[in-house]
Amino acid sequence: MENLxxxxxxxxxxxxxxxxxxxxxxxxxxxxxxxxxxSYIELxxxxxxxxxxDMMEKLQTIHENEQKKRRFLGLPVYSAVAAxxxxxxxxxxxxxxxxxxxxxQKLFEQYYTSxxxxxxxxxxxxxxxxPVMQGLQFYESGDYTSAVKMFNMSSExxxxxxxxxxxxxxxxxxxxxxxxxxxxxxxxxxxxVDQAQWYLALCYLRTNQSDKANEQLNxxxxxxxxxxxxxQKILKELEDK
Amino acid sequence: MLExxxxxxxxxxxxxxxxxxxxxxxxxxSSVKKMVRKYGGSNDDAWDLFxxxxxxxxxxxxxxxxxxxxxxxxxxxFVELSKRIWMKSFRNVDNKLVFNSEIxxxxxxxxxxxxxxxxxxxxxxxxxxxxxxxxxxxxRKILRLLENERPxxxxxxxxxxxxxxxxxxxxxxxxxxxxxxxNEDPLYKNLIKHGKP
Numbered sequence: 001m002e003n004l005x006x007x008x009x010x011x012x013x014x015x016x017x018x019x020x021x022x023x024x025x026x027x028x029x030x031x032x033x034x035x036x037x038x039s040y041i042e043l044x045x046x047x048x049x050x051x052x053x054d055m056m057e058k059l060q061t062i063h064e065n066e067q068k069k070r071r072f073l074g075l076p077v078y079s080a081v082a083a084x085x086x087x088x089x090x091x092x093x094x095x096x097x098x099x100x101x102x103x104x105q106k107l108f109e110q111y112y113t114s115x116x117x118x119x120x121x122x123x124x125x126x127x128x129x130x131p132v133m134q135g136l137q138f139y140e141s142g143d144y145t146s147a148v149k150m151f152n153m154s155s156e157x158x159x160x161x162x163x164x165x166x167x168x169x170x171x172x173x174x175x176x177x178x179x180x181x182x183x184x185x186x187x188x189x190x191x192x193v194d195q196a197q198w199y200l201a202l203c204y205l206r207t208n209q210s211d212k213a214n215e216q217l218n219x220x221x222x223x224x225x226x227x228x229x230x231x232q233k234i235l236k237e238l239e240d241k
Numbered sequence: 242m243l244e245x246x247x248x249x250x251x252x253x254x255x256x257x258x259x260x261x262x263x264x265x266x267x268x269x270x271s272s273v274k275k276m277v278r279k280y281g282g283s284n285d286d287a288w289d290l291f292x293x294x295x296x297x298x299x300x301x302x303x304x305x306x307x308x309x310x311x312x313x314x315x316x317x318x319f320v321e322l323s324k325r326i327w328m329k330s331f332r333n334v335d336n337k338l339v340f341n342s343e344i345x346x347x348x349x350x351x352x353x354x355x356x357x358x359x360x361x362x363x364x365x366x367x368x369x370x371x372x373x374x375x376x377x378x379x380x381r382k383i384l385r386l387l388e389n390e391r392p393x394x395x396x397x398x399x400x401x402x403x404x405x406x407x408x409x410x411x412x413x414x415x416x417x418x419x420x421x422x423x424n425e426d427p428l429y430k431n432l433i434k435h436g437k438p
Binding site: 004005008035036038039040042043045046047048049050051052053054055056058059060062063066148152155156176179180186188 | 253254256257258259260261262263266267270288291292295296299362363365366367369370373374384385387388395399413416417419420423424433
């Protein structure tokens with residue numbers, strides 16, 4: 001793929017007459033260049049299909065989670081017994097791992113506090129969609145299942161995404177919460193990124209995904225987030241153990 | 242698991258609602274898998290087909306809008322659509338296999354050529370997506386930012402790069418790697434070799 005620069009210049013119409021002539025001539029005689037040009041054009045076409053790519057990512061996560069569940073639940077009895085024996089044999093290392101998992105879950109319990117929806121409720125009655133308003137009311141009253149249903153009706157709304165994510169946390173559906181928080185971060189240009197990053201890090205802690213939790217906490221610590229100090233404290237506690 | 246009406250499913254797909262996607266996966270994928278296995282395919286084939294069918298559904302809904310409706314149940318429609326794509330694909334060339342395409346034909350009303358275009362583009366997109374996943378996280382991140390047409394300054398900050406030139410270099414290196422991977426992908430090669438179904 002040595003031709004990328006030329007291909008980009010060609011497609012942007014930046015090649016001078018001589019270079020353009022040379023490029024087109026080479027295109028006829030060099031199958032590699034022709035193939036690279038085609039792949040590049042296809043790639044560009046694919047890259048703008050963000051909606052489908054987002055959907056594929058969501059489906060992939062759902063599929064992988066289901067596969068994991070199935071692998072675990074589908075273990076035959078003898079395999080389960082063997083697994084249990086292996087677990088016992090590896091009890092020393094296992095305890096260490098469990099301690100690490102427990103520690104992360106404890107950190108989650110220590111640092112997670114329910115976000116109030118009342119500020120959002122009071123702040124913008126005229127601009128917030130009706131389903132989001134109703135969702136916030138359900139959220140405030142602690143009826144998280146109904147809140148999720150309402151937020152689903154306005155799922156592109158970022159405030160709706162944030163509070164749906166928080167509702168999922170309250171319902172202990174951390175994987176769904178992760179998807180919502182990640183979507184807010186990916187969107188980037190909004191007021192909820194700080195909160196999304198913080199709760200995403202906590203969800204990773206709660207689900208024992210230490211690498212991802214560390215990455216998020218480091219992102220928060222190195223920025224100007226209001227959760228910076230808390231993130232630094234958690235990182236220190238993780239390091240000290 | 243929440244139940245959804247056909248209309249809620251259609252809206253959920255348009256809005257990319259994860260709960261609706263999870264519902265479709267849970268309720269529909271097993272039927273697609275059963276159908277594919279019946280025609281000699283594997284579980285992996287079924288998963289590929291499920292993704293292609295979902296992408297095609299997005300295309301259909303984009304063209305038809307929220308007013309799109311099916312006369313059968315949505316699940317029947319989806320499984321028939323999957324079957325149609327399966328039969329059109331080069332994974333299965335047994336001419337003796339027949340299926341009832343009326344359910345799909347009636348609902349989408351696309352010409353054969355248009356349908357073939359959609360199936361082909363969606364298979365290409367899957368090849369792109371699966372190779373995208375093979376890239377390093379930093380490359381995936383920069384390409385996702387590019388997909389969303391973020392300006393270089395935003396990418397520079399998000400990726401903690403030092404200059405717009407380094408954004409450009411990084412972007413180019415990632416695209417180069419991705420094209421190399423795609424060119425070596427058997428699915429992509431197969432699609433390019435055979436063209437549209």
